[in-house]
Amino acid sequence: MDLYINSKSINSKQLHNLSLTMLSDINSYQDLTASLPQSQVKRSSKGDPITTKGDPVTIGQLALTFLGGGSAVALLEVIRAYISRNNTLSIELKNKDGSSINFTAENVNVCDSKELIETIQSMALKQELKS
Helix, strand or coil: CEEEEEECCCCHHHHHHHHHHHHHHHHCCCCEEEECCHHHCEECCCCCEECCCCCCCCCCEEEEEECCCCHHHHHHHHHHHHHHHCCCEEEEEECCCCCEEEEEHHHHCCCCHHHHHHHHHHHHHHHHHHC
């Protein structure tokens, strides 16, 4: 599953930096991992990943892997935290099958947490079954 971060109020460099910070925050959870899409990952001569600005098509994109039952809750916590800090953010989760859910300041805090968690879990399960 991919996560896309967008905002009309920040430039591409700020968006890229925000993506890297979010990547780190997501990876602090046990049941959830995030990585830069392969097109953004450059490698050193030793094979270690080198973080780069990325290209305009993939700035703000993270690839997610759900590892356990608590991953949807963890992801929703991260999404809510980022949107509460910057209400111009729009965060979209999108499966390879095209199904998606969009989080904005208008809907992330008013929607039922249980419903959002179930939606994220359902999307993750669909992704897992197709892999």
